[in-house]
Amino acid sequence: MGRLPTKILLRSLILTSLMTSKVFLKPALALLNVLSTSSSPLLNADRNTILNKLLRWTVYNHFCAGTNRQEVSKTVAQIKGIGYQGVILGYSREIVLDPNEKLTRDESGTSTYSDKCYETVEEWKNGTLETLRMVEAGDFLAVKLTGAGPIAVDAMVAKRPMPEVLVKAMDEICSMTDQQGSRLWLDAEQQVLQTGLDNWAIEIMRRHNKTETPLVYNTIQGYLKASKANLDNHIRLAAQEGWSLGIKLVRGAYIEHETRSLIHDAKEETDESYDLIADTMLCRRMPEDLKQLKFPNAALFLATHNAPSAAKAIATHQDRLLAHKPTVLLECGQIQGMADELSCELVQNYERAMEVSSAANISVPKAFKCMAWGSVAECMQYLHRRAIENKGAVERTQHMVNALRQELWRRIIG
Ligand SMILES: Cc1cc2nc3c(=O)[nH]c(=O)nc-3n(C[C@H](O)[C@H](O)[C@H](O)COP(=O)(O)OP(=O)(O)OC[C@H]3O[C@@H](n4cnc5c(N)ncnc54)[C@H](O)[C@@H]3O)c2cc1C
Incomplete structure (x- = not known):
């Protein structure tokens, strides 16, 4: 892991360590679930600047491009x-389309997809x-x-x-x-x-x-x-x-x-x-x-x-x-x-x-x-899936933490 830049190494160590902790992971998962499904503008990371910054500093920059x-x-x-x-x-x-925008009816009464669906x-x-x-x-x-x-x-x-x-x-x-x-x-x-x-x-x-x-x-x-x-x-x-x-x-x-x-x-x-x-x-x-x-x-x-x-x-x-x-x-x-x-x-x-x-x-x-x-809000579903994966792989995540710690220690003493 000597090839990882120190900034990435440190961020990885902090985040991965937190993910091995049930005390942190449970509320974090619940929060990510709410953020990825809520339609409230306050919980939309693309509209709420403070939320956007917080997510970027924590999970977004770590997992997204x-x-x-x-x-x-x-x-x-x-x-x-x-x-x-x-x-x-x-x-x-x-x-996500509004269901009312999905279908239109022609003169014969047959339902077809609206123009909006084709634009999508x-x-x-x-x-x-x-x-x-x-x-x-x-x-x-x-x-x-x-x-x-x-x-x-x-x-x-x-x-x-x-x-x-x-x-x-x-x-x-x-x-x-x-x-x-x-x-x-x-x-x-x-x-x-x-x-x-x-x-x-x-x-x-x-x-x-x-x-x-x-x-x-x-x-x-x-x-x-x-x-x-x-x-x-x-x-x-x-x-x-x-x-x-x-x-x-x-x-x-x-x-x-x-x-x-x-x-x-x-x-x-x-x-x-x-x-x-x-x-x-x-x-x-x-x-x-x-x-x-x-x-x-x-x-x-x-x-x-x-x-x-x-x-x-x-x-x-x-x-x-x-x-x-x-x-x-x-x-x-x-x-x-x-x-x-x-x-x-x-x-x-x-x-x-x-x-x-x-x-x-x-x-x-x-x-x-x-x-x-994608924008921070667009990536919320993706980030939620990554958190679920980490929850199901605590043992492996712990292995990653150990490897990151060893590398950090090697840099400190070396
Ligand atoms: C590059 C990349 C692309 C991916 N793209 C997709 C994708 O397109 N679609 C998709 O669905 N996933 C995708 N994944 C995620 C993938 O499916 C796994 O969820 C993830 O990689 C964890 O599995 P693992 O092989 O890394 O190993 P491990 O961490 O060893 O395995 C964990 C996996 O084992 C399975 N598992 C856990 N518990 C049980 C159980 N009790 N009974 C049965 N099975 C269990 C689950 O699939 C779980 O995700 C991708 C992963 C990678 C690395």
């Missing part, structure tokens, strides 16, 4: 200056393209399809095909991403949306993943009991239809809001599921009933703060490369402000490997930092 292009560019440069090989940037704005899709597309322009070749754009508003959300919930207006928007986003030499992933959502979203993701990959390295990645949530079957379905379709498969693997962030029976009963089962999915991709293992098909071109992005999972996957990947066995492109990433001890280790491993090998032959995955940008 900035409120505008200038601030984001500074954060991205700082992250890359630390040594990360790339960033993943997402736009936090979530559009356009605003979302422009915001996403603006985000893309803030990253560079080699970086990822994180796309939240629900941000496109009611036309997207309603069709996703009803598991209908992607509406034409969204197909066009996604085509434009994908082609601009490709031209820039970046890639994009689709963030995973709650289950009520996810089946529809998976179908759309497959359609987008089918249209745009034409080269060996995928342009578009879908997210698989390992905590779901159906996640391995879902992965096998992705593999089957990619193999049969000849497109490349991009998988971003997470454990899943919505355990507190999901139908519990859909999720593995115990954390250990989620861990096993996560590692099995990573292993299936890295070993290019076809589902049992499709052994006659060739595994498709594929890539895996390991999005996790869990060091044992990362170590297992990286070891498998390296073993296969050293034994000249086929595998897939592997990359790793953590969220800004979280698991810096793991991120720094990954960066260091990559740099060490670069010293003895050329970039083309490197057997160590690149390390990325994932961040969101």
